Amino acid sequence: MQRPPMGYLFALLSAALFGANGTTTKLLVLNGLEPQQLTLFRSLGTAVLAGIMLLITDRKAFRIKPRQLLVLAILGITGIALLQACYGGALARLPVGIALLLEYTGVLFVALVGFFVFKEKVKARLWVAIGLVLAGLVVVAQLWSSTLDPLGVVLALGAAVALTVYFVVGERQVAATSPLAVAFWTGLFAAAFWAALSGWWTLDPAVFVKPVDIGGSHGHVDVPLFLPLTSAIVLGSFLPFLLGFHALRHLPATAAGIAASSEVLFAFLVAWLWLGEGLQPVQLAGAAVVLVGIMLAQTARVGKVVDADLVLPAA
Numbered sequence: 001m002q003r004p005p006m007g008y009l010f011a012l013l014s015a016a017l018f019g020a021n022g023t024t025t026k027l028l029v030l031n032g033l034e035p036q037q038l039t040l041f042r043s044l045g046t047a048v049l050a051g052i053m054l055l056i057t058d059r060k061a062f063r064i065k066p067r068q069l070l071v072l073a074i075l076g077i078t079g080i081a082l083l084q085a086c087y088g089g090a091l092a093r094l095p096v097g098i099a100l101l102l103e104y105t106g107v108l109f110v111a112l113v114g115f116f117v118f119k120e121k122v123k124a125r126l127w128v129a130i131g132l133v134l135a136g137l138v139v140v141a142q143l144w145s146s147t148l149d150p151l152g153v154v155l156a157l158g159a160a161v162a163l164t165v166y167f168v169v170g171e172r173q174v175a176a177t178s179p180l181a182v183a184f185w186t187g188l189f190a191a192a193f194w195a196a197l198s199g200w201w202t203l204d205p206a207v208f209v210k211p212v213d214i215g216g217s218h219g220h221v222d223v224p225l226f227l228p229l230t231s232a233i234v235l236g237s238f239l240p241f242l243l244g245f246h247a248l249r250h251l252p253a254t255a256a257g258i259a260a261s262s263e264v265l266f267a268f269l270v271a272w273l274w275l276g277e278g279l280q281p282v283q284l285a286g287a288a289v290v291l292v293g294i295m296l297a298q299t300a301r302v303g304k305v306v307d308a309d310l311v312l313p314a315a
Contacts, residue, residue, distance in 0.1 A: 007250025011259030014243035019266025021236025023274050024228050026091040032207040035088030040194035045233030047187030050180050061181035076189025079166030086159035093152030095277045097268035102156035104264055106163030111297045113168055126300035132293030139286025179245030217276030261294045
């Protein structure tokens with residue numbers, strides 16, 4: 001049974017946790033963990049926690065058809081493994097809010113993929129949304145003064161492409177199986193991908209007890225690295241992924257996407273309160289324009305997802 005109020009609650013909680021985790025991720029990648037290693041730990045933790053819950057509540061969910069397993073592998077590697085690694089790399093070079101703002105241009109790509117690939121109907125406002133997002137990003141990035149790290153921008157846009165895969169494939173998979181099962185399989189494939197490529201075996205175990213200053217702009221507060229890492233796994237990965245997938249059970253993908261866009265606002269707020277990363281007034285205005293464009297892009301999608309196997313339409 002669909003309950004839209006519950007769906008909005010799940011989506012907003014997911015966005016708040018993901019947004020807050022941006023600052024935690026930045027602290028971790030600046031204190032000894034490579035973005036791909038952090039993604040490995042986050043993905044593996046998500047898979048383990050989801051797997052334990054499935055063992056207790058729904059063991060049938062482990063039975064997946066080979067074709068769907070392949071799609072979940074694509075979702076896990078691209079929409080989880082590459083998304084988080086690109087975002088983590090961008091955070092090492094850009095302010096949290098700007099990195100996330102660039103990543104969320106993926107919402108535009110979702111609408112374009114729906115229109116050009118899956119032949120979904122879209123409203124004319126999509127093209128207005130694209131113009132707003134591009135204009136807003138020019139203002140936020142202050143391209144006329146080139147103040148942003150170029151590699152950071154490239155990585156954030158790479159995260160936008162991966163986010164497109166996450167939304168396009170993820171909303172179809174949640175329609176086919178339980179959100180917990182999707183979280184388990186995608187986390188497992190993402191962990192397997194980075195287990196082979198992240199170089200985790202080169203990590204000195206001492207890094208996990210290395211003091212990390214979490215005081216931000218409010219003073220010096222040291223804690224061992226494993227504490228913010230645990231927070232990134234539980235509060236920044238498992239719970240928001242699960243809440244986001246549950247939101248899609250109660251809301252159309254369009255409504256869930258609009259609520260998820262609030263992650264950008266939460267990221268700006270937490271980065272400002274915690275790290276003191278603020279924006280100039282003109283950049284805040286640009287960010288507002290981008291968010292309006294993102295919301296317009298989501299409301300421009302009127303097609304309904306019916307194909308859980310992600311079969312492309314005939315040419």
